[in-house]
Amino acid sequence: MIAPYKVAIVGAGIGGEHSDGYSALPNLFRIKTICDLNADRARLVAERSGAKVEIDFDKVLNDPKIDIIDICLPPMLHYQAVEKALRSGKHVICEKPLTTSIANADRLIKVALETGKRLFPIFQYRYGLATSHMRALIDAGLTGKPLIATLETHWSRDSVYYSVDWRGTWAGEQGGAILGHAIHIHDLLTFIFGPIQSVFADVATRVNAIEVEDCAALSMRMRSGALVTSSTTLGAAKDTSRLKFCFEGLTVESENLPYKPADGQWTFTARAPYDQSKVDACVNSITFAHPSFSGFFEAVAKALQGDDSSAVRLEDAKQSLELITAIYASARSSMRVTLPISTTHPLYDGWLP
Numbered sequence: 624m625i626a627p628y629k630v631a632i633v634g635a636g637i638g639g640e641h642s643d644g645y646s647a648l649p650n651l652f653r654i655k656t657i658c659d660l661n662a663d664r665a666r667l668v669a670e671r672s673g674a675k676v677e678i679d680f681d682k683v684l685n686d687p688k689i690d691i692i693d694i695c696l697p698p699m700l701h702y703q704a705v706e707k708a709l710r711s712g713k714h715v716i717c718e719k720p721l722t723t724s725i726a727n728a729d730r731l732i733k734v735a736l737e738t739g740k741r742l743f744p745i746f747q748y749r750y751g752l753a754t755s756h757m758r759a760l761i762d763a764g765l766t767g768k769p770l771i772a773t774l775e776t777h778w779s780r781d782s783v784y785y786s787v788d789w790r791g792t793w794a795g796e797q798g799g800a801i802l803g804h805a806i807h808i809h810d811l812l813t814f815i816f817g818p819i820q821s822v823f824a825d826v827a828t829r830v831n832a833i834e835v836e837d838c839a840a841l842s843m844r845m846r847s848g849a850l851v852t853s854s855t856t857l858g859a860a861k862d863t864s865r866l867k868f869c870f871e872g873l874t875v876e877s878e879n880l881p882y883k884p885a886d887g888q889w890t891f892t893a894r895a896p897y898d899q900s901k902v903d904a905c906v907n908s909i910t911f912a913h914p915s916f917s918g919f920f921e922a923v924a925k926a927l928q929g930d931d932s933s934a935v936r937l938e939d940a941k942q943s944l945e946l947i948t949a950i951y952a953s954a955r956s957s958m959r960v961t962l963p964i965s966t967t968h969p970l971y972d973g974w975l976p
């Protein structure tokens with residue numbers, strides 16, 4: 624299999640943004656098919672790239688010309704769709720959340736091994752110029768140890784957003800703001816600060832008349848010993864995402880772009896005896912990185928060519944599901960919960976109430 628890889632996007636909601644991400648990388652990807660039960664919706668996306676429209680997922684899986692199936696279906700459909708696509712001999716990209724239980728993530732990890740096909744979970748916030756600067760500073764030893772961070776996912780979602788039948792329900796969305804929205808900033812946290820050791824969580828439904836939570840306050844301890852607070856609401860006046868990291872030698876502040884934080888101008892301020900001129904030189908040495916979905920897809924292409932250094936790993940998706948499991952376990956018990964979550968944990972098979 625050689626680039627450009629031939630892709631079918633299944634689900635034409637966020638799939639439209641995926642389409643634009645692939646189109647920014649014409650040497651690496653060709654979009655062959657947009658599949659959606661709603662042919663009109665698929666057509667709107669397909670006409671941007673000249674792809675064909677298909678309503679039958681099985682036909683897409685049986686098309687020998689397709690190399691990669693990109694799953695952009697509602698969360699409750701991910702597990703079955705990914706398993707079927709892997710077993711049909713395709714590489715698979717899957718929107719977040721990869722699955723809605725750690726048990727199903729473990730099953731998919733096994734299926735990927737059995738079939739020898741790659742499965743790439745999506746976390747596109749990792750990609751962009753600001754996060755490339757951040758990683759380079761960490762790799763160059765210019766940060767010192769992580770001390771503390773604050774994260775905000777303050778977005779607005781109203782009844783129109785929740786009029787889509789699967790959203791806001793345990794059966795469809797399978798979780799609330801910590802699963803559907805703050806999952807991105809928490810993945811970015813682990814990308815920058817490393818693994819999470821424990822979480823104390825409080826969640827509430829205060830904005831919309833939905834079954835799942837739309838506000839969350841978390842206190843986390845990282846495996847490094849660093850402490851983190853994360854605040855999430857879907858009742859903010861406007862959408863902002865903000866991150867602030869204090870390392871012993873560097874303080875890092877994002878702007879407040881909600882969906883592409885790495886596209887904003889981050890500030891990197893050295894704390895003596897760490898040297899600002901070295902920080903500036905490191906930052907100035909990187910002038911371009913593909914942002915968001917195109918950065919993610921570029922990393923997928925590199926991984927398919929044997930360089931796994933920048934792709935999101937299946938373990939990263941599993942870790943994000945462990946955090947979500949731990950958050951629900953903590954919120955329901957009012958107790959701090961330690962990660963990783965074992966196979967004997969009562970919520971290992973799923974957190975649905």
Ligand SMILES: NC(=O)c1ccc[n+]([C@@H]2O[C@H](COP(=O)([O-])OP(=O)(O)OC[C@H]3O[C@@H](n4cnc5c(N)ncnc54)[C@H](O)[C@@H]3O)[C@@H](O)[C@H]2O)c1
Nearest residue numbers: 634635636637658659660661680695696697698718719720
């Ligand atoms: N990474 C991100 O920033 C981001 C943003 C939004 C949504 N998402 C995730 O993407 C996924 C989809 O979300 P969305 O907002 O695009 O949902 P959506 O409801 O807008 O779109 C899903 C589409 O899937 C289609 N569909 C359902 N069953 C199908 C089937 N069997 N075969 C073919 N098509 C089928 C529906 O007709 C619908 O058009 C969710 O998991 C969501 O969490 C991720």
